[in-house]
Amino acid sequence: MAGAFALRLVPRLAAAPPGRGKGVGGGSTHAAGSRALVPKKPKKEHHLWIRKETAGSGKKALRLIDAVSKLPNEREAIYGALDKWSAFEPEFPIISAAKALVMLKRQRKWLRIIQVTKWLMSKGQVLTWTTYDTLLLALFMDGRVDEAESIWNTVIETHTRSVPKRLFSRMILMYDIRQRPDKILEVFADMEELGVRPDEDTARWIGSAFVAFGQEEKEKYVLEKYLKKWKYIHFNGERVRVRRDGPLA
Structure with missing residues (x-):
């Protein structure tokens, strides 16, 4: 009885699953019960020329x-001093220059901002919208409105549809302070043509420019179009959301 049972098991133990465990010459490639080999992930390549400063x-x-x-x-x-500052850098110190402009802006050193920014532009570096915005502000604060207007015209002609809203707002605020409603309406015309939606403060400055020319109906149109229908006020010690044209507005 035991011999017959052993004979029935022998074929099962001797038979190997097809296509598994076959090495060179038909031998087993790994011991029974061992884990399957998991291929290693390729190492991530590191390029020395890609560097964040x-x-x-x-x-x-x-x-x-x-x-x-x-x-x-x-x-x-x-x-000359700026050339020496960047002379021994393996890559142009873009991040450092941008941080320097932020520091100079906090210190309200407008002339130095103009000088550093123009040097950067001569090198073809840090030509970002933040740089342009900082330069326009510095020129305005330094009383060089004509120069700011010249740079603005170059920007709007060169980049056209990619100019961000804040640069339009910067120019409109500058003209509002200088009491130039004609220039405000010129910038607003560009915004309308390019589909740039002014924020609420800018919309009010545009409306005031229309009022200066006696066009109150256009002021009403601008405010109705660009002011939000809802606003927040403090009522009974709480901040509540109300309709702008409602009884609580």
């Missing part, structure tokens, strides 16, 4: 400010 960028920005803060307002002196 973050470490020490704040100190480099401070060195830039120190390099130009004590110099006379002469282009040769400023540009």
Whole structure:
């Protein structure tokens, strides 16, 4: 009985599943019960020429400010110091230059912002919308409105449909402070043509420009079109949302 049972098991134990465990010459490639081999993931490649300049960028920005803060307002002196500041960098220190502009803006050093930004533009570097916005603000604060207008015209002619809303708002605010409603309406005409929607403050400045020319109906049209239908007010000690044309507005 035991012999017959053993004979029935022998074929099952001896038979190997087809296509499995076959090595060279038909032998088993791994021991019974061992885990299947899992292929390793390929190592991630690291390229030395792709580098984010973050470490020490704040100190480099401070060195830039120190390099130009004590110099006379002469282009040769400023540009020479900035050239030395970036001379030994393996890559142009873009992040450091951008941080330096932010620091100069906080310090309200408008002339230095103009000088540094124009040097960057001469190098073809940091040509971002933030840079343009900072430059327009600095030119306005330094009383160089004509120069700001010249740069604005270059920007709008070169980039056209990619100019962000904040640059339009910057120019409209500048013209509103300078009491130039004609220029405000010129910028607004470009916004309408390009489909740029002004924010609420900008819409009010545009409306005031229409009022200056006695066109109150156009002011009403602009405010109805661009002011939000809802606003928040404080009522009974709470901040509540009400309709702008409602009884609580």
